Amino acid sequence: MAGLGCSSQSEGSQLDSSQLNDTNNASAGNLKDIEGIWIGNLTVQGGLELRIVFNISTNPDGSISASMDSPDQGVSGIPVESVSYKNGNLNLGVKSIPGSFEGIYKENNETIEGEWKQAGSVFPLVLNRIEKAPETHREQDPIKPYPYTEEEVVYENKEAGVKLAGTLSLPQSEGPFPAVILITGSGQQNRNEEIAGHRPFLVLSDYLTRQGIAVLRVDDRGIGGSTGNVSQDTTEDFAEDVLTGVEYLKSLKEIDPSRIGLIGHSEGGLIAPMVAVKSPDIAFIILMAAPGVTGEEILYMQSDRIARAEGASNETIAQNEALMRRMYSVVKEEKNNTAAEEELREILRTEIANTSEQKTESSGHSEAVIDAQVTALTSPWMRFFLTYDPRPTLMKVKCPVLAITGEKDLQVPPEENLRAIDDALKAGGNKDYIVKELQGLNHLFQTAKTGSLSEYAKIEETISPDALEIIGNWILEHIQEE
Incomplete structure (x- = not known):
């Protein structure tokens, strides 16, 4: 149901540098390319746009530190546990969500173009350098002092x-x-x-x-x-x-x-x-x-309404629902997680093989997407929500x-x-x-x-x-x- 249409909120604690030295490394001489504050817009379910901000800096020992903010979800200082930058390729791993960004630094326009992966989905994401992290204030936000x-x-x-x-x-x-x-x-x-x-x-x-x-x-x-x-x-x-x-x-x-x-x-x-x-x-x-x-009924309705609002065809909507029904049937009927996960993987692999135009090139991404989707589908929360x-x-x-x-x-x-x-x-x-x-x-x-x-x-x-x-x-x- 995604109460508010998004799934990517995580720990809001301040950045702890002790958590950042997992695989943080960079090739010499390139660090200035990516130091600073970077922002990009993710277009997620139903066209909802969420801003993602990465704060990247270098440590005295030459390693890279990073944290992530999601200003539209009110979350800041999310630890980026693994950071690497080599030959223009930036990789950021955020285990607590879990999510990751892989991008290429473009010197000609000072952007980092790549993909954000999370919760079984892959989203294009272009990062632009900014001087100051965005502040959000809406007209109805109360202003102190309060009465x-x-x-x-x-x-x-x-x-x-x-x-x-x-x-x-x-x-x-x-x-x-x-x-x-x-x-x-x-x-x-x-x-x-x-x-x-x-x-x-x-x-x-x-x-x-x-x-x-x-x-x-x-x-x-x-x-x-x-x-x-x-x-x-x-x-x-x-x-x-x-x-x-x-x-x-x-x-x-x-x-x-x-x-x-x-x-x-x-x-x-x-x-x-x-x-x-x-x-x-x-x-x-x-x-x-x-x-x-029930949650299952909610998800069918939600998928249908959002797809129609985005202009999807009746055929596409019917195909999406058929896929959802196959997957939810497994989740409801197979209580053994190992068996359920294998069945779901087979369903998703078949679906991707039938729809992907770049099967070989996208195979690595597909497996990562499948793993994330299967984990979400077999979680205790989803098992309860579907049938409650x-x-x-x-x-x-x-x-x-x-x-x-x-x-x-x-x-x-x-x-x-x-x-x-x-x-x-x-x-x-x-x-x-x-x-x-x-x-x-x-x-x-x-x-x-x-x-x-x-x-x-x-x-x-x-x-x-x-x-x-x-x-x-x-x-x-x-x-x-x-």
């Missing part, structure tokens, strides 16, 4: 051995306050849920805190200030982190324990009902672009629910998902819920023309003021009823 207080907080999910770091925003009026926890979409997101130069959770948190509601927003496991390795985790594990956050809020004198709610976006909209069913302390939940059907049906859980949710989705959402299409959410809540006997499609809004709740992922960065608006007002008013109505 409320912010606290950096850390608490622990002891059972999982995970430390969670976040920001708690507290109104300046007298407490105890009602509170909400913001739950990010899929892929490792930081506390502001940064994507395409936007910080949706920063904007949402600012809006709600000004309304007198305390807000806790948290870095996902393994990103920013939070610890953990998500390679073996599923959505259920992330739900346990949110439950830990609820217990943390209940321990604070500034928070009213009877008025704690959850706001989940995309995959966060799967997590919020899980937590509401497990914890009687949840006063309400808001589902923003939440799935109402949110409807039985939604039927058990008894607290008030607001479910909203943008009419132009291509990632979690509104008609099928809102209908499924509505049916499940009704079947479960929930007496207080609203299911609403918001006209003209995309997956990020921006006012959009097409809903295409490529629009995200181009739209100046971070969240529609109408969406913010709907959320804020609904919460205020329900906390007053308590």
Whole structure:
């Protein structure tokens, strides 16, 4: 589902030089070619553009150090563990994502032209030297000083051995306050849920805190200030982190324990009902672009909508779906990872052999792409996501629910998902819920023309003021009823 259409977020820690001396080397005399700050644009799923920045410098011993930033995802200082530059060829290895860049320095125009490889895909990437790393500020980003207080907080999910770091925003009026926890979409997101130069959770948190509601927003496991390795985790594990956050809020004198709610976006909209069913302390939940059907159904819908928005033919769309169905069938039916991996490799090799126009030349790249795709498909997260049906859980949710989705959402299409959410809540006997499609809004709740992922960065608006007002008013109505 890729809650926000991207998969390449990683550790946000500062660069540690001790991690960089893996295979870092260069031929003498060429280092000045590549020293400095380099930026390039990746065009990923659905035409979404993400900027990648490499910071390259030389050490006293002649080796090269590098780090990587993804400014549109709010991540900086990602260690580049292996760096080599020889005869104009630059190779950068980022194991923590994992990803790699291979490029050739072009002296005539001072660019480095090559490819970025990650998560089973290969993207062309041209790097240009810049003097200063880009700073991103959107019109809706709040500007300090704020009319409320912010606290950096850390608490622990002891059972999982995970430390969670976040920001708690507290109104300046007298407490105890009602509170909400913001739950990010899929892929490792930081506390502001940064994507395409936007910080949706920063904007949402600012809006709600000004309304007198305390807000806790948290870095996902393994990103920013939070610890953990998500390679073996599923959505259920992330739900346990949110439950830990609820217990943390209940321990604070500034928070009213009877008025704690959850706001989940995309995959966060799967997590919020899980937590509401497990914890009687949840006063309400808001589902923003939440799935109402299985992950497998979501992925077919998403692939179809995005491909059509890009102008793909019906034949291409049908071929893509047929391939997806073959692969997902293996993932669902073959529980042994070794056997599943071999079957998936055979499917992908056959597909590449049938479609590649440069079979021999691309064979090395193909195997790397296949390995990455197979790893992603057989991960615990994907195995869970494909088959998890949110409807039985939604039927058990008894607290008030607001479910909203943008009419132009291509990632979690509104008609099928809102209908499924509505049916499940009704079947479960929930007496207080609203299911609403918001006209003209995309997956990020921006006012959009097409809903295409490529629009995200181009739209100046971070969240529609109408969406913010709907959320804020609904919460205020329900906390007053308590």
